[in-house]
Amino acid sequence: MNRREFCKKSLLIAGGLVVPLSALELFNPERLLAEKNDKSKTRWVFLVDTHKCVGCGFCVKACKTENEVPYDANVTRTWVERYVITNDGKAHIDSPKGARDGFQSAKLDQNHAGMEEIKEEDIAKAFFVPKLCNQCENPPCVQVCPVGATYKTNNGVVLVDRKWCIGCGYCIMGCPYSVRFFHPVYHVAEKCNFCYHRISQGMKTACVDACPFGARQIGNLKDPKDPVTKVIMNERVNVLKDEYGTKPQVFYIGLPREVK
Amino acid sequence: MVHGEFWTIKEFFVYPNEYIYWSIQIVMYPFMTGLVAGAFVLSSLYHVFGVEKLKDIARFSLVFSFALLPTAMMPLLLHLQQPLRGIEVMMTPHFTSAIAAFGIVFSTYGMIVAAEIWFVYRKFFVEAALALREKQNKTTLETLKSKLYPILTLGAWDISEHALEADERAVKRLAAIGIPVACFLHGYAGFIFGSVKANALWMTPLMPVIFICSAVVSGIALCILTYVITMELRKILYARKRKNDPALPTNDELKSVEIHVVTMTCKYLVMFLILAISLEILDLVFRTYTAVKSWDILRAVIYEKDFVKIFIMQYGLGNLVPFILLLSPGLTIRRAILATILVLLGVFMMRWNIVIGGQAFSASFSGFMEYVLPIIPHDMETFKEGLFGALMVIITPFVLFFGLSNIMPVFVNKSDTH
Amino acid sequence: MKSHVWRPLYVALGIIALLLVLRVFLVPNDFGVSEQGYMYGWHRTSNEAEWKKVTVKYKGSEACKECHEKNYNDITSSPHADIGCENCHGPLLNHPEDPEKLSIDRNRELCLRCHLKLSYKTSDRGNLKGINPETHNAGSKCVQCHAPHNPGQLGQKQEVKK
Numbered sequence: 001m002n003r004r005e006f007c008k009k010s011l012l013i014a015g016g017l018v019v020p021l022s023a024l025e026l027f028n029p030e031r032l033l034a035e036k037n038d039k040s041k042t043r044w045v046f047l048v049d050t051h052k053c054v055g056c057g058f059c060v061k062a063c064k065t066e067n068e069v070p071y072d073a074n075v076t077r078t079w080v081e082r083y084v085i086t087n088d089g090k091a092h093i094d095s096p097k098g099a100r101d102g103f104q105s106a107k108l109d110q111n112h113a114g115m116e117e118i119k120e121e122d123i124a125k126a127f128f129v130p131k132l133c134n135q136c137e138n139p140p141c142v143q144v145c146p147v148g149a150t151y152k153t154n155n156g157v158v159l160v161d162r163k164w165c166i167g168c169g170y171c172i173m174g175c176p177y178s179v180r181f182f183h184p185v186y187h188v189a190e191k192c193n194f195c196y197h198r199i200s201q202g203m204k205t206a207c208v209d210a211c212p213f214g215a216r217q218i219g220n221l222k223d224p225k226d227p228v229t230k231v232i233m234n235e236r237v238n239v240l241k242d243e244y245g246t247k248p249q250v251f252y253i254g255l256p257r258e259v260k
Numbered sequence: 261m262v263h264g265e266f267w268t269i270k271e272f273f274v275y276p277n278e279y280i281y282w283s284i285q286i287v288m289y290p291f292m293t294g295l296v297a298g299a300f301v302l303s304s305l306y307h308v309f310g311v312e313k314l315k316d317i318a319r320f321s322l323v324f325s326f327a328l329l330p331t332a333m334m335p336l337l338l339h340l341q342q343p344l345r346g347i348e349v350m351m352t353p354h355f356t357s358a359i360a361a362f363g364i365v366f367s368t369y370g371m372i373v374a375a376e377i378w379f380v381y382r383k384f385f386v387e388a389a390l391a392l393r394e395k396q397n398k399t400t401l402e403t404l405k406s407k408l409y410p411i412l413t414l415g416a417w418d419i420s421e422h423a424l425e426a427d428e429r430a431v432k433r434l435a436a437i438g439i440p441v442a443c444f445l446h447g448y449a450g451f452i453f454g455s456v457k458a459n460a461l462w463m464t465p466l467m468p469v470i471f472i473c474s475a476v477v478s479g480i481a482l483c484i485l486t487y488v489i490t491m492e493l494r495k496i497l498y499a500r501k502r503k504n505d506p507a508l509p510t511n512d513e514l515k516s517v518e519i520h521v522v523t524m525t526c527k528y529l530v531m532f533l534i535l536a537i538s539l540e541i542l543d544l545v546f547r548t549y550t551a552v553k554s555w556d557i558l559r560a561v562i563y564e565k566d567f568v569k570i571f572i573m574q575y576g577l578g579n580l581v582p583f584i585l586l587l588s589p590g591l592t593i594r595r596a597i598l599a600t601i602l603v604l605l606g607v608f609m610m611r612w613n614i615v616i617g618g619q620a621f622s623a624s625f626s627g628f629m630e631y632v633l634p635i636i637p638h639d640m641e642t643f644k645e646g647l648f649g650a651l652m653v654i655i656t657p658f659v660l661f662f663g664l665s666n667i668m669p670v671f672v673n674k675s676d677t678h
Numbered sequence: 679m680k681s682h683v684w685r686p687l688y689v690a691l692g693i694i695a696l697l698l699v700l701r702v703f704l705v706p707n708d709f710g711v712s713e714q715g716y717m718y719g720w721h722r723t724s725n726e727a728e729w730k731k732v733t734v735k736y737k738g739s740e741a742c743k744e745c746h747e748k749n750y751n752d753i754t755s756s757p758h759a760d761i762g763c764e765n766c767h768g769p770l771l772n773h774p775e776d777p778e779k780l781s782i783d784r785n786r787e788l789c790l791r792c793h794l795k796l797s798y799k800t801s802d803r804g805n806l807k808g809i810n811p812e813t814h815n816a817g818s819k820c821v822q823c824h825a826p827h828n829p830g831q832l833g834q835k836q837e838v839k840k
Binding site for chain 2: 679681682683685686687689690701704705709716717720780837
């Protein structure tokens with residue numbers, strides 16, 4: 001191969017590269033990236049007080065019934081984790097059936113590794129942490145959906161279109177909080193949507209209503225008078241896994257560093 | 261039952277919704293795509309760069325790449341929860357997702373391969389169509405073929421010297437365009453995994469490059485293997501047929517496996533193998549050295565849970581042994597076959613260790629998940645995402661290849677070559 | 679462009695045209711980009727209304743008050759005041775039409791959700807009264823001795839309805 005041929009071939013290859021790349025230009029970017037003018041008056045956020053949670057699991061029970069997630073299926077839109085930190089600094093965590101029935105044993109359910117017993121005198125601290133979808137400001141699950149079957153509404157809630165989802169599972173993989181799963185009946189991606197049917201008619205979510213201890217609250221971050229907004233603005237709150245850049249919108253009071 | 265629950269064993273703390281959602285079919289997807297891309301790159305080595313020694317295997321690997329093509333898509337459709345909605349990827353693509361471009365890249369690539377095959381075989385299509393048109397007393401198969409070939413010519417009946425030269429130029433150009441597209445097709449299969457920030461094992465910018473290199477390795481390996489096997493099979497088949505029809509070519513006239521073709525191809529295989537291993541080792545060393553937050557759990561998966569799968573099956577049997585087999589002097593066909601089988605195993609295990617290994621630990625970094633491959637299916641799901649579903653995907657390209665080789669001659673007899 | 683070399687391109691263009699035609703029929707009319715932009719707002723806009731239509735099952739304790747005022751007052755003046763009716767009685771839905779009767783959960787497990795003794799001092803759970811279910815009248819229903827609507831007084835045996 002001489003130099004001339006080499007140049008010719010290199011050009012050919014470079015030209016070839018352009019073909020697949022130009023395929024990405026199917027849409028007019030101006031139309032697509034329409035200015036994000038934030039006119040919405042609502043931004044739903046959630047506030048969890050980990051001190052108040054006692055792990056009764058009424059929230060999980062109510063959520064499963066309210067949102068028609070089969071009660072005995074081992075998936076759930078919201079769940080409660082129990083953390084027991086022993087004196088050696090080790091964290092022992094469990095969430096049997098997502099705490100649908102609360103925590104029925106002092107032993108920790110380690111799945112295949114059996115039930116773990118921890119002596120009372122070994123416990124340095126222990127607490128419960130409710131989890132649910134963080135309705136992220138930058139939801140990675142929405143970014144990776146190949147067909148536009150999941151999206152963020154103007155009030156911040158991430159929804160799944162059950163009629164359009166192809167069930168590829170990429171969103172499930174893309175969520176750092178593992179809140180998504182396949183619905184056992186509809187066979188599409190499923191997730192917590194802050195009980196969208198309830199909050200849109202002025203009600204609280206089913207889990208907030210079910211919680212006897214006030215550990216869970218929902219509020220509108222755009223409303224400065226909202227008690228939830230006040231707490232988030234004026235007190236020391238934290239979020240889960242902010243290192244992923246997802247900007248989660250579920251805030252926690254008293255979130256210890258052991259929480260995963 | 262919840263999707264994934266059947267084949268997932270959880271240990272310690274795993275988030276309630278975590279299961280092995282991406283199972284065997286997602287292992288098959290990059291594996292098969294890799295074979296497609298690899299087979300195409302091998303054929304292009306001859307067409308574009310004029311590696312004359314690869315001439316025999318080039319035509320073969322081009323057709324084989326075409327036969328493999330549908331099987332790159334098959335595992336994806338089999339793993340979808342709503343397979344009938346698969347077309348939506350083409351209808352409302354969301355390009356911020358790495359999967360969205362699949363439909364477009366895949367079809368572009370498919371068209372390029374199909375067009376290249378058309379140019380290679382156009383002369384044959386025309387001649388066959390003309391021959392069949394004149395033939396009297398056609399069998400059913402021949403009647404079918406006499407209808408098929410005119411369609412396949414796309415109405416281009418000109419087979420003058422001038423037209424054939426144009427064909428050859430087109431083949432060259434398409435092969436040149438095809439290489440980057442094939443690499444893109446596969447590299448971005450790597451991007452699908454590498455860009456998942458929620459997964460500590462997958463997220464690395466090296467992923468697409470590692471995928472391309474191992475793709476070429478596996479593609480070449482499969483081509484060598486299939487080339488040798490089909491050549492030998494042909495000899496046996498012809499020997500049997502010749503008893504009834506002595507006019508058929510004899511063993512000497514049939515082109516048999518030529519060791520120089522195999523040696524030459526194996527050289528390319530070793531080259532890409534070195535590249536693939538270097539990148540994989542670089543990735544491992546980098547993770548060990550930087551030891552970020554996720555390293556504790558990754559170390560437990562890599563060095564303890566999956567030790568046998570990674571270091572014995574993938575690196576040992578799949579890389580080191582074939583390396584020794586191919587590089588020790590005096591390569592024989594038998595040794596090459598063994599080496600290529602092991603290379604295929606190695607690449608398959610690499611896909612497995614990435615896809616399944618990436619789901620072997622909880623996103624909480626506090627527990628593990630183990631994948632138990634469903635063997636005996638008891639419903640559609642355990643069939644699709646079990647051993648038999650995977651076998652179905654593996655067998656399909658060979659069935660297609662058999663069908664294609666009936667329409668167009670993949671092998672050349674000695675007297676035909678010049 | 680008269681050369682036969684372009685024939686495969688025509689086939690390819692034909693396929694693309696076919697896909698574009700197919701797109702007209704298969705993509706819902708309201709599919710588009712919302713204010714959230716292409717990254718987060720590429721969807722079928724009518725889906726949001728579909729989610730709003732989901733049936734509300736839990737109506738809240740205030741809804742119970744209308745008919746069951748005595749029970750409502752009993753529990754709200756007891757230490758169990760914060761526990762919503764539907765947590766034990768099940769979701770109201772369209773009661774009393776559908777379901778005509780709510781099924782009350784009287785299992786020990788229901789009470790153990792809070793009253794299993796877990797001495798977690800750093801959590802409010804540590805302050806709740808708790809028992810060890812293995813030693814505390816194992817096998818009996820809690821409601822045989824404790825009245826859920828007035829848990830303060832012991833021995834006030836409640837009638838257990840079937």
